[in-house]
Amino acid sequence: MTTGEIPNEFQGYGVLKNGDWFKTQLISYPRKNINPKDVVIKNICCGICGSDLLTLKQQWGPMLREDGCVVGHEIIGHVIATGTEVTEFKVGDRVGVGAHCTSCGGCARCKSDNEQYCLQGVDTYNDVDGLHDDYITQGGYSSHFIANEKEVFAIPAELSSEEAAPLMCAGLTVFSPLVREVGYNATGKTMGIIGIGGLGHLAVQFGKAIGANVVAFSRSSSKKKQALEMGASTFVATGEEKDWTTNFKDGFDLILNCAIGIDGLNLDDYISVLKVGAKFVSVGLPDVKEKYSVSPFTFLQHGAAFGSSLLGSKKEANYMLKLAAEKGVRPWIEKVPVNAKSCSEALQRCDAGDVRYRFVLTDFDKAFSQ
Amino acid sequence: MTTGEIPNEFQGYGVLKNGDWFKTQLISYPRKNINPKDVVIKNICCGICGSDLLTLKQQWGPMLREDGCVVGHEIIGHVIATGTEVTEFKVGDRVGVGAHCTSCGGCARCKSDNEQYCLQGVDTYNDVDGLHDDYITQGGYSSHFIANEKEVFAIPAELSSEEAAPLMCAGLTVFSPLVREVGYNATGKTMGIIGIGGLGHLAVQFGKAIGANVVAFSRSSSKKKQALEMGASTFVATGEEKDWTTNFKDGFDLILNCAIGIDGLNLDDYISVLKVGAKFVSVGLPDVKEKYSVSPFTFLQHGAAFGSSLLGSKKEANYMLKLAAEKGVRPWIEKVPVNAKSCSEALQRCDAGDVRYRFVLTDFDKAFSQ
Structure with a gap:
């Protein structure tokens, strides 16, 4: 192992299990063990993701740690140590980690660039590392992070740390289904992006970057100017243009739903234009309780399908980062210094949808004593 | 036009709009006009499909004709005349027609072997031929049928007419999604077939014929012996083996739902093993009113999708027929002479699920005077 200075306790802004979901406070917690393929990272910054809110509100299930849950899975930092079997990274490298921090490496999924779907995989926070020592993971609103090198991505020099952070989860989450459904070269293809927010504003840019014609869907026209600026060729305000489907018959090679909730989303309308x-x-x-109600008939006239997608593979992450560097894809971010007050405010603003389009927590070197 | 003897009125066993759905009676109706690409067929036999029942019960919408609705879309017959622009067929050829009788020929779907999804396409019965003269189509429990040559399939000599009939709709309907999802050579792939009935018993055979490992799902074990005989390697009685999913983690390249209803189908279980x-x-x-209720979370751990599929293309039909001829795929049929009494009885038995696995109406030469 190549070791730098690795404290035994890490620091982070966490939420107590029975406290208010947005009331973060500085806590310390024992770090996880460093396994042979692990990379130890001293964090520079971390994006705020909608998943953070859903976890802190316990809408995806209970918080697992009694001593405070630290979320954050859009982590950028410098490598300060590497396990004995790490081959890809060395101390000093600038790297990122997304929503997945380790996978088994040996299953059919791991071996086919689907490690994000590894059935033994471990989420970056509030998950049990059953592959190793049952450590309950803590996220990136913190001083340090430890991840398997398969889940660690090298950050190109063209991207600032703050701009790279939201690509770790939001960027990869939209990039993977784009390229899986229409390929890395989408020239001649048309894709629809529903919801111009943290996810959608990156989906529009990446859609354009791979050569697709991008149609942006939003309830109102309030984000029209920005969506066109991001690269959409057409903007549809579904709440204002009731008969929008008539203009798009047989129109889409993919529709990507980036809206957080599904309330009020007319699935039949969208399916009808595939x-x-x-x-x-x-x-x-x-929320886990939300359901789509769909008729097999809805899909029938198009042989269409409805599905979900989870994160992306390392192969896709590396391609995405290269593409972002080359084509100027950049998250639109608002920087917030990491401390109890501003974390709390940012989480609440995020919950209210008051962010265009992604918060990034910064100034980690000032916040943590380690 | 090459004409044989084409009566101006065709005969068929139809159901009156306000009558009981199973009470067929012999009716006459004016034939449709013969367009340049049309093939005129004197019918030999016709399979009974679940769609026939749903149409006659008006569960898919109202009957359009006042003078009686003739269903049937698994038609086999001989060509007795061809339109002026027909190039594929000549008088005397033995041919079949499925659930689609014409398409525009000019749209992107028609030009990409997706003519079954043509937005202007016309169903074989109880549909309006908006591409030509708004004729309301009548199906194949009848003396003759007229279809665009694109929707007419040549029947290989190895297949009897009665065995070929169910392939026109049931066969093609299962064959198309099999080959679209896993390819024409499915060696090394595993597919699940839910429901061993009219559709499912062909899906199992075709799955095996393209080289897949086939797992048959049924509520009870009553069809186990037959499913294995058809080519399934494994049979799962979902109603009796409650924890069946544990044996199939990450197990399926495709699950094809051939069950008519969705009541009691645990979609989450099936999605979890994709x-x-x-x-x-x-x-x-x-029934059009039935709905699936699904959570986006259901699909998430697999990046899986849920969809429907409609019929198949001519390209797929031709391949399917060749494969059936070569590999011995044969519908398991019960022959019923076409007349008012036996039509009615067969429809009612079909409705009660009392058929293993497909009825074919025969003896057309005795039933119709033309």
Whole structure:
């Protein structure tokens, strides 16, 4: 192992299990063990993701730690140590980690660039690392992070740390279904992006970057100017243009749902404008209790399908980062210094949808004593 | 035009709009005009499909004709005349027609072997031929049928007419999603077939014929012996083996739902055993009011999707017929002479699920005077 200075306790802004979901406070917690393929990272910054809110509100299930839950899975930092079997990274490298921090490496999924779907995989926070020592993971609103090198991505020099952070989860989450459904070269393809928010504003840019014609869907026209600026060729305000489907018959090779909730989303409308065999893919995750109600008939006239997609593979992450560097894809971010007050405010603003389009917590070197 | 003897009125066993759905009676109706690409067929036999029942019961919408609705879309017959622009067929050829009788020929779908999804396409019965003269189509429990040559399939000599009939709709409906999802050579792939009935018993055989490992799902074990005989390697009685999913983790490249209704179908169970990116495809059509209730979370751990599929293309039909001829895929049929009494009885038995596995109406030469 190559070791730098690795404290035994890490620091982070966490929420107590029975406290208010947005009331973060500085806590310390024992770090996880460093396994042979692990990379130890001293964090520079971390994006705020909708998943953080859903976890802190316990809408995806209970918090697992009694001593405070630290969320954050859009982590950028510098490598300060590497396990004995790490081959890809060395101390000093600038790297990122998304929503997945380790996977088994040996299953069919791991071996086919689907490690994000590894059935033994471990989430970056509030999950049990059953592959190793049952450590309950803590996220990136923190001083340090430890991840398996398969889940660690090298950050190109062209991207600032703050701009790279939201690509770790939001960027990869939208990029993976784009390229899986229409390929890395989408020239001649048309894709629809529902919801111009943290996920959607990146989906529009990446859609354009791979060569697709991008149609942006939003309830109102308030984000029209910005969506066109991001690269959409057309903007549809579904709440204002009731008969929008008539203009898009047989129109879409993919519709990507980036809206967090599904309330009020007319699935039938969207399915009706898909091309034969095309998919409606949902990446915006709702509360676990929300359900779609769909008729097999809805899909029939198009041989279409409805599905979900989870994160992306390392192969896709590396391609995405290269593409972002080359084509100027950049998250639109608001920087917030990491401390109890501003974390709390940012989480509440995020919950109210008052962010265009992604918060990034910064100034980690000032916040943590380690 | 090459004309044989084409009566101006065709005969068929139809159901009156306000009568009981199973009470067929012999009716006459004016034939449709013969367009340049049309093939005129003197019928030999016709399969009974679940769609026939749903149409006659008006569960898919109202009957359009006042003078009696003739269903049937698994038609085999001989060509007795061809339109001026027909190039594929000549008088005397033995041919078949499925559930689609014409398409525009000019749209992107028609030009990409997706003519069954043509937005202007016309169903074989109880549909308005908006491409030509708004004729309301009448199906194949009848003396003759007229279809665009694109929707007419040549029948290989190895297949009897009665065995070929169920392939026109049931066969093609299951064959198309099989080959679209896993390819024409499915060696090394595993597919699940839910519902061993009219559709499912062909899906099992075709799955095996393209080289897949086939798992048959049924509520009870009553069809186990037959399913294994058809080519399934494994049979799962979902009503008796409650924890069946544990044996099939990450197990399926495709699950094809051939059950007509969706009541009691545990979609979550089936989705949970799909491989990454695999699909659950439904071809068994329920009442239009039935709905699936699904959570985006259900699909998430597999990047899986849910969809439907409609019929198949001519390209797929031709391949299917060649494969059936070569590999011995044969519908398991019960022959019923076409007349008012036996039509009525067969429809009622079909409705009660009392058929293993497909009825074919025969003896057309005795039933119709033309």
